[in-house]
Amino acid sequence: MVGPPRLEEELRDPGGRGVAALRLAPVPAALLLGAAAAAALLAERLAAVVVLAVVLLAVSLRAPASRRRPYLIGILGSGLGVLVLSPFLTTLGYHVLWSGPTVPVLGKLDVTREELEIAALQALRLVAVALAFTVYALLVDHDRLVSAAGFARRSALAVALATRLVPSLERDGAGLAEAVRGRGLAVEGARGHARLVSPLVAGSLERASSLAEAMEARGFGRPGHTKAPQPPWSALDRAAVVGAVLLVVLASSWL
């Protein structure tokens, strides 16, 4: 039996064109995102990293607001953390902007213009890399990436599953906090939440074990597996791969 024609058509191109926001197939999209992250790490000019971060932020905004929110909050927090802390942990430059007390182990606390510039570059690099991951996690079709992985299918599937389980982890964390509050106990501050990390990890391992069992029951790991047919790459996909290579070369030599 074969289903209705419309659905047959859908299944010939399951999931449409992968990264709908970019109109790219998953492999070129992943390569382009990887290249953007590499370029952010290689580039020495602050303006270049700013441009990369802004472009990646614009793309990430195409994901549903509820799904992108935790990623963006995390990125903002860690970026600001690097920007604020980094000047106190390095000693660099002569243009002192602020001079503070002497602290054991760290020595004299001061902030120079050079330290701030370095901190801004490092923070933006972190933000750009994290945004590239956000776009990968929220907008790339991981199934087709796995399917395209060929010899590295197991590794690609492991990465895809780890990415897909992030929302489950989020839900489990909220469930744990709620279960504790339901017993009349408060879950407050970093310490309160830190106590939930161990059971959260244990719960994830348990979930992973159940999933592994279900995968084994469905023949995962059996020799001679095949791949469902996928649509061929478009000209845009091929251009994205060339663009990814150019981006890395450009970043390492000029930006």
Added chain:
Amino acid sequence: MALADVDRLTYAYAQAGAPALRDVSVEVADGEVVAVLGPSGCGKSTLLRALAGLVPHFHGGRFSGTVVVGGLDTRGARPADLVGTVATVFQDPEDQIVMARVENEVAFGLENMGTPPAQIWPQALEALDAVGAAHLAGRHTAELSGGELQRVCLASALALRPRLLLLDEPTSQLDPEAAERFFDQVEDLGVAVVLAEQRTARALALADRVLFLEDGRVLLDAPRDAALAWLAEHRPSFLPDTPAGNGHARPAGETVLSARGVVYGYGSRRLVLDGVDLELARGEVVVLEGPNGSGKTTLAKLAAGLLEPQGGMVDRVVRAGYLSQDPGRYLVRERALDEVALAVGDDGRARAALERVGLGALGERHPRDLSSGERERLGLAAVAVAEPELLVLDEPTRGIDPRRKEEISDWLFAYAALGRTALVATHDRSFAADRRVVLGGNGDVAA
């Protein structure tokens, strides 16, 4: 020759003291539907795992006897070798979904078993169509409801064109309507089915033959009619449930919670509760019913003080405790006794609470080493130990065997008889109560 032949199987999980199955012998014929009943932890899931080859290959442990499925002896054949003969649908759909899109999920097993590429999509679509889920193709699995996900899991199993379908409490996470739809689809499959279930009504209606397990032993292996007679005589709580009325209605005491015109919604979605009223009195057990999405859990959380209403008011004059759905997943300590003592800091009270739920002997065990039913009871003890005057339980009978359900119900009435109040949000229409409050799909309330 039988499709599946289990001969004198005794099996103990690695590091477990007692065997989960003891000297079990069962045969399953082609096209036969076998219902496996029994209390939580009796070995139902282990028997299904043995038929799938997951016991012993995935779980290790000590294994004696033989299991032969489709001519393959599972001592030599691995689970992957049985794919195409056997397919399994597990209890929790969230723990078995591998791929991000529905059609890829169904195609996953087909790819693993080496189906020619040109046949993969047609076979996947055929399976989705067979379970009435063709319209889900193209959807993200993360966006589906529990019922939809479980249908996708069934389609994934059917796509492999198995001769033997193993269903391990496949409807425990579904509301009654979704469970009905699931069983309707199973009824029309025409393959051999071994179905472990706690919702005995539909399982017994579907079955050609019934197995009853207890402590890992087969107490009964009989055709359905003979099995019904045996259950009536020996294990009446496993007979199909009848909807409970308000048979325990007793004079209520003073009001402990009054909710008026409560409004609540999540994000930009429509309001889940819109102008709902609820009143709870001291000494009563109240059941909160309603279809999926009617706001039972939200109202339960508002009653327990875990959420604040966005409109209207909730006036609660007593201390509340709340037991969430699936509490076995949300245990935070490394010893059962510590888990219960967490709320009161008193081992003596914790031991007494464990005794009350029948876990007195398991206080030293790690909570995650307990069976799912034992974990549910541990969760109940962990909330009840603080003796909240208002105890709110969200789906406490999900996945619980009928006998244990009766015990929970009796326990709640005894709890309420001490002048406390219990509010139970549940799909289970057979759960006894003093009063039933029905939430409509549009947020209205009928008491």
